[in-house]
Amino acid sequence: MAGMEALAQLAALLADRTRAAFCEALLDGRAWTATELAAHARVAPSTASEHLSRLVSGGLLVEHRQGRHRYVALAGPHVAELLEAMTAFAGPAPRPRTLRAASAARALARGRTCYDHLAGRLGITLKAGLLGLGVVTGELAVTEPGLSWLRELGFTPSRRQTGRACLDWTERVPHLAGAAGAHLCGVFLERGWIKRIGTTRAVVLTPAGERGWRELGLTRAAASG
Known part of the structure; x- marks a missing residue:
C-alpha cells in the first residue's frame, strides 16, 4: 500500500x-x-x-x-529518465497549432538534450555509431574497448552507471544515458560540435561536429549499422 x-x-x-x-x-x-x-x-x-x-x-x-x-x-538524471519514459508512454504529442510550435517540435525531434545526454534523432544516430564501433552493446552497456575509447576523450569512470538505456519519447527507442552519455554530450558542447538552438533544449550538429564525428568514426559506423 x-x-x-x-x-x-x-x-x-x-x-x-x-x-x-x-x-x-x-x-x-x-x-x-x-x-x-x-x-x-x-x-x-x-x-x-x-x-x-x-x-x-x-x-x-x-x-x-x-x-x-x-x-x-x-x-538528478533519474528524474530526467523518468520524465522521458513517461512522455514516451503517453503517446504522440498533439499536433502543434501554430507554425512556431511546429518548428519547435521538429527541432526537438531532430536533436535535444535529455538532461545531460543527447536524445532525438541525433541521439539515436550517436547510439548507432557507438554500436558500430563496439563502444556499447545492444543493451547500451559500455564494453571494455569502449571504455578505452571513452578514456581517449577524457572520460573518467565514477560511481554513476557508465552506460544505460533511456527511452526516447520522439523516436520510441532507447538512446544512451548514464555517465558515458553525459560525458559525450559535454565534450560535444565544449568543442562546439553541437550547439543549442536559442534558449530551448534543442541542439544541432555543427559543421565542426560533422567533421569531428567523421574523425571519430561515428558517422561511418552509424551509416553501416
Missing part, C-alpha cells in the same frame, strides 16, 4: 500542466530561476513559486539560493 500511495503522490505532482511544463523545460539540464519558469509557463510568479515548492518537496526538483534569486533544477 505504501508503494501505491507514493505512486499516487508522484502522479498528482505531474498531473498539473504548469508543473509538467516546468519539468519539461528543466530537461535541458540547466538550472532556471523561478521568474524564468513563470515566464516560460505563462503564469504569475506567485503561482510559479507555489508549484515549484510542491515539486521540490516531492523530490523531483532541487533548489539553490543565490542572492535574491531562487534557482531550481531536476533532482
